[in-house]
Amino acid sequence: MATDATTAAQQFYGRWADFYDLLARATPGLGRLRARAADALALDPGDTVVEMGCGTGANFPHLRERVGPEGRVVGVDFTQGMLARARDRIEREGWRNVHCVRADATDVEFREAPDAVLATFVVGMLADPEAAVNRWADLLAPGGRLALLDAAQTPRWFGWPVNRAFRGLVVASSPSGVEAYEAAPWTVLDERVAAARRALRERADETTHTEHALGVVRITGGRIG
Ligand SMILES: C[S@@+](CC[C@H](N)C(=O)[O-])C[C@H]1O[C@@H](n2cnc3c(N)ncnc32)[C@H](O)[C@@H]1O
Numbered sequence: 001m002a003t004d005a006t007t008a009a010q011q012f013y014g015r016w017a018d019f020y021d022l023l024a025r026a027t028p029g030l031g032r033l034r035a036r037a038a039d040a041l042a043l044d045p046g047d048t049v050v051e052m053g054c055g056t057g058a059n060f061p062h063l064r065e066r067v068g069p070e071g072r073v074v075g076v077d078f079t080q081g082m083l084a085r086a087r088d089r090i091e092r093e094g095w096r097n098v099h100c101v102r103a104d105a106t107d108v109e110f111r112e113a114p115d116a117v118l119a120t121f122v123v124g125m126l127a128d129p130e131a132a133v134n135r136w137a138d139l140l141a142p143g144g145r146l147a148l149l150d151a152a153q154t155p156r157w158f159g160w161p162v163n164r165a166f167r168g169l170v171v172a173s174s175p176s177g178v179e180a181y182e183a184a185p186w187t188v189l190d191e192r193v194a195a196a197r198r199a200l201r202e203r204a205d206e207t208t209h210t211e212h213a214l215g216v217v218r219i220t221g222g223r224i225g
Contacts, residue, residue: 005176006104009125010079012175017056017081024058033149033217037120038062040147040208040221047115048072052105052136053122055079057086060098063118073098074114076105106132113141120149123196124189125175133199137224146200147221152193153186154215162214193218 013020024030038059043049045068051059054075063073075098077083083100090098101108105119106126117136123129136146153163163186170186181188197220201207204222211218 008176013079014081017085021056021085024056033212034059035062037147037149037219038066040219041116041145043067043116046070049116050074050114052076052119054086055082057089059120064098075100076103076108078104115141116145118147124150124192129192129196130199133196137203140224145223148196149219150193151216152190156215166216
């Protein structure tokens with residue numbers, strides 16, 4: 001059964017899908033970060049990669065480039081409007097090995113275990129990011145890789161003005177509105193992003209971690225044994 005948060009997220013992203021797609025494609029520097037997140041998956045040609053919360057498919061070109069025409073890219077999202085843009089993109093590009101599934105990323109199942117799972121700007125939206133990361137790790141084929149790309153407040157010494165701007169962005173992009181959270185939404189986001197990374201580090205044999213955009217953006221990848 002859909003929770004209030006699920007319904008709010010689907011309505012929010014459904015309403016703003018066109019605008020989100022524009023931001024996702026046109027924000028300077030974001031393409032490079034997406035490429036680095038795809039690199040953290042260490043994909044090989046022929047691999048199957050699943051993207052959880054794929055939105056409008058902005059990561060698809062990076063993933064498809066790495067798995068090649070013989071590999072597969074599967075995008076999972078629960079918002080119809082976002083998936084419609086992702087499917088338009090697939091059709092426009094003529095990608096025959098990229099597919100979308102409408103499902104809840106926290107309990108989706110696959111017949112065949114994927115080689116890699118990616119989630120970008122998603123774990124901060126999940127009530128239990130730790131459980132989601134463990135579930136994604138369980139889905140993977142042995143030796144599969146999981147990577148997370150997220151934004152959160154920067155811990156760096158010059159963080160105050162950066163975090164002030166970041167908080168405004170978090171409020172503007174909170175599907176449930178500020179009142180829905182028990183703490184400030186940016187604190188909830190920070191905690192969820194940190195919890196997801198902790199879970200990934202605990203599950204992985206080896207991890208990589210890089211920080212970008214003044215410490216606001218983190219990319220963590222891990223190999224699940
Ligand atoms: C901030 S957008 C990120 C989209 C994309 N990953 C990107 O980097 O542009 C978050 C996306 O996650 C989706 N989402 C959030 N929670 C989800 C869940 N439990 N299951 C499936 N999709 C989810 C939303 O519908 C939305 O499209």
